Structures are given as C-alpha cells and as structure tokens.
Amino acid sequence: xxxxxxxxxxxxxxxxxxxxxxxxxxxxxxxxxxxxxxxxxxxxxxxxxxxxxxxxxxxxxxxxxxxxxxxxxxxxxxxxxxxxxxxxxxxxxxxxxxxxxxxxxxxxxxxxxxxxxxxxxxxxxxxxxxxxxxxxxxxxxxxxxxxxxxxxxxxxxxxxxxxxxxxxxxxxxxxxxxxxxxxxxxxxxxxxxxxxxxxxxxxxxxxxxxxxxxxxxxxxxxxxxxxxxxxxxxxxxxxxxxxxxxxxxxxxxxxxxxxxxxxxxxxxxxxxxxxxxxxxxxxxxxxxxxxxxxxxxxxxxxxxxxxxxxxxxxxxxxxxxxxxxxxxxxxxxxxxxxxxxxxxxxxxxxxxxxxxxxxxxxxxxxxxxxxxxxxxxxxxxxxxxxxxxxxxxxxxxxxxxxxxxxxxxxxxxxxxxxxxxxxxxxxxxxxxxxxxxxxxxxxxxxxxxxxxxxxxxxxxxxxxxxxxxxxxxxxxxxxxxxxxxxxxxxxxxxxxxxxxxxxxxxxxxxxxxxxxxxxxxxxxxxxxxxxxxxxxxxxxxxxxxxxxxxxxxxxxxxxxxxxxxxxxxxxxxxxxxxxxxxxxxxxxxxxxxxxxxxxxxxxxxxxxxxxxxxxxxxxx
Amino acid sequence: xxxxxxxxxxxxxxxxxxxxxxxxxxxxxxxxxxxxxxxxxxxxxxxxxxxxxxxxxxxxxxxxxxxxxxxxxxxxxxxxxxxxxxxxxxxxxxxxxxxxxxxxxxxxxxxxxxxxxxxxxxxxxxxxxxxxxxxxxxxxxxxxxxxxxxxxxxxxxxxxxxxxxxxxxxxxxxxxxxxxxxxxxxxxxxxxxxxxxxxxxxxxxxxxxxxxxxxxxxxxxxxxxxxxxxxxxxxxxxxxxxxxxxxxxxxxxxxxxxxxxxx
Numbered sequence: 001x002x003x004x005x006x007x008x009x010x011x012x013x014x015x016x017x018x019x020x021x022x023x024x025x026x027x028x029x030x031x032x033x034x035x036x037x038x039x040x041x042x043x044x045x046x047x048x049x050x051x052x053x054x055x056x057x058x059x060x061x062x063x064x065x066x067x068x069x070x071x072x073x074x075x076x077x078x079x080x081x082x083x084x085x086x087x088x089x090x091x092x093x094x095x096x097x098x099x100x101x102x103x104x105x106x107x108x109x110x111x112x113x114x115x116x117x118x119x120x121x122x123x124x125x126x127x128x129x130x131x132x133x134x135x136x137x138x139x140x141x142x143x144x145x146x147x148x149x150x151x152x153x154x155x156x157x158x159x160x161x162x163x164x165x166x167x168x169x170x171x172x173x174x175x176x177x178x179x180x181x182x183x184x185x186x187x188x189x190x191x192x193x194x195x196x197x198x199x200x201x202x203x204x205x206x207x208x209x210x211x212x213x214x215x216x217x218x219x220x221x222x223x224x225x226x227x228x229x230x231x232x233x234x235x236x237x238x239x240x241x242x243x244x245x246x247x248x249x250x251x252x253x254x255x256x257x258x259x260x261x262x263x264x265x266x267x268x269x270x271x272x273x274x275x276x277x278x279x280x281x282x283x284x285x286x287x288x289x290x291x292x293x294x295x296x297x298x299x300x301x302x303x304x305x306x307x308x309x310x311x312x313x314x315x316x317x318x319x320x321x322x323x324x325x326x327x328x329x330x331x332x333x334x335x336x337x338x339x340x341x342x343x344x345x346x347x348x349x350x351x352x353x354x355x356x357x358x359x360x361x362x363x364x365x366x367x368x369x370x371x372x373x374x375x376x377x378x379x380x381x382x383x384x385x386x387x388x389x390x391x392x393x394x395x396x397x398x399x400x401x402x403x404x405x406x407x408x409x410x411x412x413x414x415x416x417x418x419x420x421x422x423x424x425x426x427x428x429x430x431x432x433x434x435x436x437x438x439x440x441x442x443x444x445x446x447x448x449x450x451x452x453x454x455x456x457x458x459x460x461x462x463x464x465x466x467x468x469x470x471x472x473x474x475x476x477x478x479x480x481x482x483x484x485x486x487x488x489x490x491x492x493x494x495x496x497x498x499x500x501x502x503x504x505x506x507x508x509x510x511x512x513x514x515x516x517x518x519x520x521x522x523x524x525x526x527x528x529x530x531x532x533x534x535x536x537x538x539x540x541x542x543x544x545x546x547x548x549x550x551x552x553x554x555x556x557x558x559x560x561x562x563x564x565x566x567x568x569x570x571x572x573x574x575x576x577x578x579x580x581x582x583x584x585x586x587x588x589x590x591x592x593x594x595x596x597x598x599x600x601x602x603x604x605x606x607x608x609x610x611x612x613x614x615x616x617x618x619x620x
Numbered sequence: 621x622x623x624x625x626x627x628x629x630x631x632x633x634x635x636x637x638x639x640x641x642x643x644x645x646x647x648x649x650x651x652x653x654x655x656x657x658x659x660x661x662x663x664x665x666x667x668x669x670x671x672x673x674x675x676x677x678x679x680x681x682x683x684x685x686x687x688x689x690x691x692x693x694x695x696x697x698x699x700x701x702x703x704x705x706x707x708x709x710x711x712x713x714x715x716x717x718x719x720x721x722x723x724x725x726x727x728x729x730x731x732x733x734x735x736x737x738x739x740x741x742x743x744x745x746x747x748x749x750x751x752x753x754x755x756x757x758x759x760x761x762x763x764x765x766x767x768x769x770x771x772x773x774x775x776x777x778x779x780x781x782x783x784x785x786x787x788x789x790x791x792x793x794x795x796x797x798x799x800x801x802x803x804x805x806x807x808x809x810x811x812x813x814x815x816x817x818x819x820x821x822x823x824x825x826x827x828x829x830x831x832x833x834x835x836x837x838x839x840x841x842x843x844x845x846x847x848x849x850x851x852x853x854x855x856x857x858x859x860x861x862x863x864x865x866x867x868x869x870x871x872x873x874x875x876x877x878x879x880x881x882x883x
Contacts (some may be wrong), residue, residue, distance in 0.1 A: 024790075139851045226851045232828065233811040233853055238691050256877060293756050307655075320829035326812055327827070362670040362722040366732050391814060391849075393806070393832025400751055414697075414739035418732065421704045426645070427722040442705045450694040457750040459757060462823050463788030464681045466814050466849030530671035530687075532818040534849045537857035541845075586716045 019094050021076055026109040033209070036070025037063050057312040059244055062219070064246035070208040070514050075205055076111045080198055099197070101599045110368040111205060113197035115598055119183025120497065121204050123490075126178055127566070128209070129171035134562060136164035141521075141555035144151030147540050158536035159240070166244065170251055172294070172478055173340070174207070175486040176347035181262055181286045187590040188270025188280050190608065191315045192600040203258035210250040217243035226338075226536055231318030231329040235310045240253025242311070245304045259290035271589065273608035280588050280612050281370055285350020286377050289307035289343045295382075296339040303332035320424065322339030329392045334385035342381045342525050344478055346374060348485025349416060349445075355492055356423045357613045358586040359435040364613040365422025368590050376412025380405055390458050391465045399458045406456035432584070433507045435489025444480025444498055448473060451526070469529025472522040480518060483555035486513075487565070494569075495583050500576030504566035509519050510561045517557025574587070588612040588618040645707060653703025659693045664691025673819050676840040676865060678760070680821030682753055690750060693742055761835035764801030770833060771796075772807045775826035778859035780846055789880035794846055794863030797871040801837045814850035817863055824848055838865040870874030 042512045043061045048055040048369070072078065078200045083089050090098070099114045100107030107117050124380045140160050152160070184565040186194055210305040217223055220240040234241055266287045270279065306317040316322035318329045357364045364370065383405040388397050420438065429435055436479040464470060494502040528547040533540050540548065589606055640646055645754040675681050713719035771794070772783040783790045794817060796802055806815045808826035813836070816823045848859035856877040866874065875881070 033643060040840060051625055158854065158856070224851075224853050228851075229828070234813060236853070301869070303651075320827070325827075327829065327830070351680065356856070359718075360722060361719055362725050363724055365725065366727040368727070369729070369732055391823050392812075392826060393830065400754060403750055403754070404747050407743050407750070410743045410746075411736065411739050414735065417701055418704070420730070420734045421701060422725075422731070424708040426706065426725065428710055428719045431709075431712045431714070431720045439705060439709055440881055442701060444699060446701055450691075450698070453694065453746060457686060457690065457746070459679070459750065459753045460683055460686045460690070462679070465822050465823055466816070527671050530668060532673050532845065533855075534847050536851045539857045612722075615721055617721045 009234070019097070021079060021094050021097060021111075022089075023081075024074065024076035024111065025106070026075060029071040029073075029205075032074025032145070033071030035069045036073075037067035039121070040066040053489075054312050056239060057308070058244040060239055061312060064213050064216070064242065065250075067213065068206070068246075068250055074206060077202055077205060083560055087229035098201075098460065098601060101191075102104075111201050112116055113180050113193070113201050115186050115194045115197065115200055115601065116497075118200050118204050119179050119181075121208075122174060122178030122182055123497070125211070126171055126175050128177075128543050129167055130175070130562075131566070132461055133164050133167035134559065135226050136160050136167065138165060138177030138555060138559050141552045143538065144540070145552040146472075147271055147311045147542050147545050147548070149539070152538070154538045155222060155224070159218070159222045159534070161536050162223045162226045162229075162244070163214070163217060166247070168215075168478075169227060169344075170210075170247075172344045172482055172486075173255065175261065175344075175352060175483065176285050176489060177258070177290055178204075179497075180282070180351065180486075180489050181347065182491055182588050183497055183590065185262070185283055185286060186265060186269070187496075187593055187597065187601050188283055188588050189266060189269065189274060190589050190602065190606040191265060191269035192602065194261050195269055197596070199257050199261045203254050203261065206250060207254040208447065210247045210254070212242055213250065214247040215243075216536070217241075217247075229304075229307065230333075231307060231310065232320075234307050234329075235318060242308075243310035245308045245311075248304045249308075251303055252297045252304075253291050253296050255290075259294045263294070271606045272440075274355075275369070278608055280354060281364065281367070282347070282354040284348045284371060285353070285374060288291045288374050289346040289350075292342045292346075292378050292381065296336045296343065296419065297331045300336035303329055303336075306332075311468050327389070327392060330389055330392060330394070331385070334388045335382075337388065338385045339378075339396060341383045341478065344482045348375065348482035348489075349441070350374075351485045351489035351492070352441050353416070353419060354588070355434045355488060356429075356438055358584050358616055359430045359432060359438075360423055360427035361430075361585075361615045362427045363426070363616050364424055364611075365419055367419075367611065367613070370419045372474050373412040373415030376415070377409060380409045380412065384409065387456055390461050396497070403456055403458050407453065408448060410453065413445075417445075422482070431501070432491075433504065433511060434584075436490045436508075436511050437484050437524055438492075440484045441481050441488075444476050444484060444518070448480055451476065463527065466534055467529040468525050468533045468535050471535045472525035472529060473571055475522055475525075478523075479608045484515075487514075488570070492584065493590070494572070495579030496590055496593075496595060496597070498576070499579055500572050500574070501579045501583065503568040503572045503576060503609040506564055506571070513561030513564065514558050517554045517559075517561060519554070521551050521558060522552025524548065524552075524554060526607050563582045586612075587614060633673075636645040641867045645711070648707075649703045649707040651703075652706040653699035656702045656706075657699030660695035660698050661692055664688055664695065674840065674842065675821075675839050676819040676842065676843075676844055677821055677832050677836045678695040679757060682757065682818060685751070685822045686753060688759065690746060693746055693749075697739070697742065699788075716791045725809045740765035760837075761801075761803075764835060764837060765803065768803040769797070770803050770805060772813050773804045773826065775806070775815065775848065775852070775859075777810050777853050778855040780815070780850070780859065780861050783833050784875070784880065787875050789875055789878045791878060793855065793861055795871060795874050796838050796863065796865050797868045798841055798865050799839055800868070801835065806832045806834065811852050812846045816847045816849040818847060825850060841865050841867065850861055 014146055044059045044062055048059055050056040050059050100112040100117050121211055141155055143149055217240040221238040222240045223244050224237050266283055309315040310317050316324045318326050353370055386402045387406045420468055455464055455473055491502045491507050524547045528544050533544045559602045581594055591600055642831045665688055669684055672684055733848055770785055773780040782794050806824050806826045808828045813826040815826050820836050822834040824832045845865045846861045847864050
C-alpha cells in the first residue's frame with residue numbers, strides 16, 4: 001500500500017516492459033492450466049490403471065488440482081511469493097502495473113490487485129453462476145411440471161438437483177461479499193484498498209478456477225448425491241463426484257483467503273474517527289459473515305478431503321463396515337452447513353438495513369439492536385447444526401437441546417425486524433427499487449422464519465423433514481431474503497460501480513415478476529411438502545400434480561423476471577442514465593467519491609466524526 | 621408570558637400516550653395488524669389440516685395440532701410486522717426527488733425492551749410446547765415398548781423390506797394391526813435412506829450397521845404410503861410402497877396367507 005501511495009502524486013504510466021507480469025493474463029492462465037492438467041492426466045494414467053475405481057479417482061482429483069495450480073501460475077499469482085523466496089519483492093512499477101490503473105478493460109482479465117476491479121470480476125462471476133444455477137432450476141421445474149413426465153432421466157435429474165444446489169450456494173455465499181464487499185466496502189470505511197490486495201486478486205482467481213472444475217462434473221457422469229453429498233452415497237458415486245470434491249476444496253481456500261482479507265481490512269484500515277459504533281451496518285454484516293465462514297468452511301473442506309480419501313485410498317472414514325460412520329460426515333457437513341446459511345443471510349440483510357435509513361430519511365433505529373441481533377445469530381448458528389439430523393437416529397436424547405438453541409435464533413432475528421420496522425415507523429419511504437427489496441424481505445423472511453419454527457420442532461420435523469416443505473423454507477430464507485438483499489444492493493450501488501443508473505422501469509418489472517413468481521412457486525411447494533411429497537424426487541404421485549403445476553408456473557415467472565434484470569444490467573452498463581455522484585442522498589463514504597473512483601479512492605484520507613445515519617430533522 | 625406558553629405546550633408522557641392512540645398511523649397500522657393476525661389465525665386452523673394427509677396415528681394427530689398452534693403463536697408477530705409494513709408501504713413518498721427528512725429518532729429503550737421480552741416469550745412458548753410434545757410421545761412409546769410388535773425395516777437401493785421376526789413373515793408391503801403399538805427397527809444395507817410411513821407421522825433414517833428405531837400406534841383403518849425421504853441415488857423417487865392398517869383378524873389372516881404363524 002505504501003508503495004502505491006508514494007507513487008500516486010507523480011504518477012507516470014507504469015510500464016515495466018521487461019517484467020513477466022506484463023505478459024500474463026487469463027489467456028496464459030488457461031493455456032498453462034490446460035497444459036498442467038493434460039500432462040498430469042497423461043502422466044498419471046500411464047502409471048495408474050484408470051479402470052480401477054480408486055486409481056481413477058486419484059488421477060482425476062490430481063488433474064483438477066493441477067489445473068487450478070497451473071492456471072494460477074499462468075496468470076502470475078506466484079510471481080510475488082517467488083520473489084519473496086529469493087529475497088526480493090515486486091518493484092514499485094510492477095506493483096502499480098498490477099493495480100491495473102489506465103489499462104482499460106484488459107485489467108479485468110489480469111491478476112489485478114485493485115479492489116474495484118476484483119469487485120467487478122466477482123459481480124460477473126456471480127451473474128454467470130446465478131444464470132447457470134437458474135437455468136438448472138428451470139429444467140428441474142420443467143421436469144416436475146407433470147407427474148410421470150420423462151423430460152429428463154433420473155440420473156440427469158439427480159445431477160441437476162445437486163449441481164443447482166452447489167452452484168447456487170457458492171453464488172449466494174459470494175453474491176454480496178464478493179461484488180459489494182470488495183468494490184464498495186473499502187470505500188465505505190475510507191480505505192485506499194484492501195489490507196492485502198494481492199490476496200484479494202488471489203481469492204477471485206482461485207474461485208474462478210473452481211468454476212470449470214464444477215462444470216466438468218457433467219462430463220464425468222454427474223453427481224447423484226445432492227449438494228449435501230452425504231456419505232456413503234458419495235463414496236459409491238461415479239467419477240463426477242471428484243469434480244464436486246475438488247470444487248469445494250478450491251472454494252474453501254478462496255473463502256479463507258477472502259475472509260482473512262476482509263476481516264483484516266475492516267479491523268485495521270478504517271478511516272480516522274470511524275470507531276466501532278460508527279461503522280456502517282453493511283460493513284458489520286459482511287465482516288461478521290466472513291468471520292463466521294473462517295471457522296465454518298474448513299470443516300466442509302475436511303469432510304471433502306475425507307470423502308476423497310475414502311474414494312481414492314479406501315480409507316473408510318465413513319464406511320460402517322470398517323468402523324467409520326456416515327454420521328461423522330453429516331456432523332462435519334452441518335457444522336459448516338448451518339453457519340453457512342447465515343454467512344449467506346447476514347450480508348444480504350445488512351445491505352437492506354443500510355438501505356432503509358437512506359430511503360426513509362431517518363436515522364437507523366437502534367443501531368445497537370442490529371449489532372446484538374447479528375452477533376446473536378452468529379453465536380447461536382454454531383450451536384444448532386444437529387437440527388438437520390433429528391431424524392438421522394443419532395442421539396435422539398439431544399434433539400431437545402438442539403430444538404431449544406434453534407428456536408432461540410428467532411429472538412436475535414426478531415431484533416433485525418425491529419430495526420427495520422423502527423426505522424420505517426414515522427417515516428415516508430421513498431419507494432425506489434432498492435427500497436422495494438426491503439418490503440420483499442420483510443414478507444419473505446417472515447414466511448421463512450415461521451416455517452423454520454415448524455421445522456425446528458422435533459415432532460413436526462418428524463413429518464416435514466426431507467419433504468418439499470424444507471426446500472420451500474430454505475428458498476424463502478436464502479433466495480427470498482438474502483438474494484433479494486443482494487439484488488437491492490445491486491440497484492443501490494450500481495451507479496457507483498458503473499457510473500450509470502440501473503434501468504428503472506426494467507428493474508421495477510423484474511422486481512415484481514421475480515417476487516410474485518417467487519410467492520407462487522414456493523406456495524405450491526409448501527403445499528406439496530405438507531401433502532407429503534419428498535424432496536429431490538424426479539417423479540411424484542398424481543395427488544401432488546396441482547401443487548407442482550402451480551410451482552412450475554411460478555418458476556417460469558421468476559425466470560422471465562431475472563432475464564429482464566440481466567438485460568437491464570447489461571444495457572445500463574453503457575447506455576444507462578449518467579449517475580450523479582450521490583443519487584440517493586446517502587451519507588456513507590462511498591458516495592463522496594466520483595466515478596470513475598480514483599485508484600486510491602480518496603484524494604485526502606477522510607475523517608469520520610459521526611455514524612453515517614444522521615438523517616432526520618432534529619427533535620423540537 | 622411566552623415562557624409560560626412553551627411550558628404548557630410540552631405534553632406530559634400521559635398526554636403523549638393518549639395522543640398516540642389517536643394518531644391515524646397508529647390506528648391504521650393496528651387495523652392492518654389485526655386483520656393480518658385474524659387471517660393467519662383462521663388460515664392456520666384450516667389449511668394445514670386440509671393439506672396434510674389422513675391422520676392414522678396419535679403421532680400424526682399431534683403433528684397436525686402442532687402446526688396449527690405454531691401458526692397461532694406466529695400470527696401476532698405477522699400482525700405487528702405486516703401492519704407497520706403495510707401502513708408505511710401505502711403512505712409512501714412518490715416522485716423522483718428524495719422525501720423530506722423524518723424525525724431523528726435514534727432509539728426507544730422501552731420499545732426495544734418490550735420487543736425483546738415479547739419475542740423471547742413467544743419463542744419460549746414454542747420451546748415449552750415442543751418439549752412437552754416430545755416428552756409425551758417418548759413416554760407413550762416407552763409405555764408401549766413391552767407389548768409392541770417389532771417390525772424390522774430394511775432399506776436397500778431402492779426397495780423397502782419388512783420382516784416380522786415373531787411371525788416369520790417377510791414382505792415388501794407394510795401391514796399393521798389397528799390399535800396395536802409397533803416398533804420399527806430400521807437398517808440399511810447400502811447408503812442412507814429415510815423410512816417414512818407418511819400418514820403414521822413417524823420418520824427415521826436407515827443407516828448401515830447403526831440401527832435406529834421409531835414407534836407408533838396406528839389408530840385408523842386404511843391404506844398409507846411408505847416413502848424414502850433421503851436422497852439415496854438413481855431411483856430414490858421410486859423407492860416407495862404401500863401399507864395398510866387392518867383389523868386384527870384381517871392382519872392374522874394376512875400373516876397366515878404369507879406363510880407365517882399367527883400371533
């Protein structure tokens with residue numbers, strides 16, 4: 001950072017001609033990655049007989065990891081560390097070059113350390129993942145439109161369910177902290193960049209290498225396990241499972257890197273005067289979310305390493321015949337799995353809480369309650385994992401305690417509602433698209449929360465567990481609350497990220513299509529679940545026909561809604577109305593910088609004297 | 621004189637409370653809230669019983685009651701949230717310029733306290749009710765354990781097999797005598813399955829080696845569905861069969877017809 005600062009005043013166009021860095025980009029990354037993968041596959045398959053189950057798994061896993069390493073080498077991720085090994089570092093020119101200043105659109109395809117570039121890279125990554133996951137959802141709903149339909153085979157269907165699940169989970173984990181956490185958050189806290197700009201680039205490009213790996217699952221026969229990948233089904237599964245395992249391990253590395261970076265940035269790089277009680281709530285939400293991911297994801301990574309060892313070396317961690325147990329997998333998975341849903345939820349909710357005061361023109365009601373609510377959710381989320389295992393037969397004795405901790409989460413969640421309602425009360429909300437998301441959230445989170453109450457109750461879960469009811473419930477929380485928050489954040493920060501306003505009419509139309517379609521889709525699914533339809537089934541009995549038809553109609557409506565939004569995002573990027581510096585009249589720091597945001601964000605480092613919620617006429 | 625006026629104009633807390641109830645936003649939000657609460661109470665009592673399948677055991681009856689009671693517990697929360705949300709939504713600011721600033725209320729101690737206490741109490745009600753139900757069902761199953769009929773349930777990809785060890789019968793359909801407690805000993809020979817006799821309101825996973833149990837007492841004659849509720853591979857969707865709750869005589873006849881010895 002200091003090197004950058006020193007060179008900004010008399011900035012020559014950086015042109016370290018002889019440096020290797022100038023010659024590397026995503027193209028060279030692809031080439032080296034593919035070469036590494038091919039060499040690994042060819043080399044290992046001559047030594048190991050790939051017709052044998054465990055040997056084939058070894059070859060495939062090694063190939064996937066070598067692709068990832070090769071890509072990172074080819075894009076220049078290791079140049080810095082190698083210089084350190086030989087006792088040197090990048091020169092100042094090289095560092096400035098890596099920040100990508102003045103390189104136009106090319107910098108988005110390079111190992112670029114500028115947090116604003118990384119934010120845009122994440123945004124498009126998320127859009128691609130959501131589009132792929134959404135297309136899979138459309139295929140699932142098309143198959144389920146009629147009972148006895150043979151639109152797709154059971155094998156393809158099971159793969160769709162699993163890959164839709166993991167694609168959307170990955171997309172939603174990064175949907176807010178990726179684009180907005182990288183682009184907006186450093187500006188929001190008055191920093192010049194992230195604490196570790198090179199790690200920032202690393203976290204994106206590591207994640208990027210996971211995407212082709214995940215896609216390769218299709219060409220290796222798909223995955224039969226759903227995104228939960230329960231053992232022993234995952235050990236029994238075919239070669240496509242290796243793609244799932246490698247994706248999770250690569251993704252866990254990316255989140256660890258990014259989590260450490262965001263946490264360090266917020267702790268150490270806040271503007272002068274930004275004490276902890278003046279930090280914008282989005283920053284709090286995003287930081288708590290990644291801080292929660294730091295201990296949570298390694299357990300998933302560990303579960304995947306153990307699955308990989310069971311598959312590649314027949315170790316039997318999860319094989320009951322040799323003393324292992326599938327319950328061990330379920331524990332490791334859900335110790336990640338339940339914090340993970342709050343990793344997804346918190347940044348989305350925090351965006352909405354950030355939006356409310358701006359559009360109601362009132363201070364945030366009870367900032368402390370929002371913090372206590374977030375902290376309560378984070379704390380409790382680590383104590384509830386076994387509510388996913390009430391019916392597994394593991395320790396029925398402990399179902400009661402886990403029910404208590406689970407239902408306690410409704411109290412901090414209630415505080416989040418109070419903060420939003422208290423801010424709305426006595427105000428006249430300005431119903432721009434971002435603010436509409438707040439209302440959608442209130443309804444969706446209410447439904448998601450209440451249906452969660454039934455599911456948290458052991459006797460009721462005895463009936464509902466594993467049914468479509470569960471599917472509808474978590475879509476209400478993850479999609480209805482978290483994704484709605486992220487979409488609201490997109491229309492809120494789009495002016496700052498692109499310099500143009502997001503097409504207003506199109507985003508209104510998209511909002512209503514998506515939200516109405518959403519209610520129709522999951523109302524149908526709640527009914528199907530209550531009627532007794534298990535989840536993840538390719539086919540169902542005649543009695544569920546009506547509710548499934550309703551769901552499919554809702555799904556298509558959502559699909560159309562998101563296509564409209566995608567059009568608006570692409571169209572407005574260049575042709576949208578030119579955005580003023582602060583279109584919403586907000587008081588957070590990101591609205592004090594012009595577009596395009598300068599390389600180090602602020603000409604003079606800002607000094608903060610109050611929290612950013614000083615709206616409202618003073619009391620008489 | 622003017623000083624005296626300004627002192628007079630300052631409302632006492634009592635006046636403020638009295639005025640509070642006369643404010644149009646308070647009245648309208650309350651009306652919306654009451655309507656929403658009413659809708660949830662009525663729908664909660666009707667819809668789950670309509671959607672959920674025939675009740676064929678006391679366990680299923682308890683589940684249905686629980687769904688209704690929980691909806692009632694949640695109804696006032698929906699009323700408060702949606703009452704305020706609806707009012708502010710309808711009284712929105714339209715136009716392309718931002719609205720005038722509202723009052724600069726930072727927080728309100730009593731409201732935050734009241735809200736925390738009420739939501740905690742509602743959560744506590746749900747916890748206590750759930751624990752009580754859980755307890756009474758485990759007491760009932762412990763009481764029935766002595767004279768319960770044992771059925772060994774085995775899940776395999778993608779078939780359910782039911783073995784009646786005392787009767788020497790094995791079947792792929794689950795026949796049960798009415799009003800006789802039954803204990804399922806559930807196992808799997810391959811991957812995880814989840815044994816779900818839908819209308820009986822019980823469910824438990826079938827795991828390899830580690831046996832799990834579930835108890836119930838069917839109390840209504842008729843057919844029911846047996847499904848698998850845990851993704852178990854290719855034909856998971858088709859891993860289902862039927863069962864029937866029979867009179868004791870019919871059950872004994874069935875056992876004999878299957879080549880077993882009547883109990």
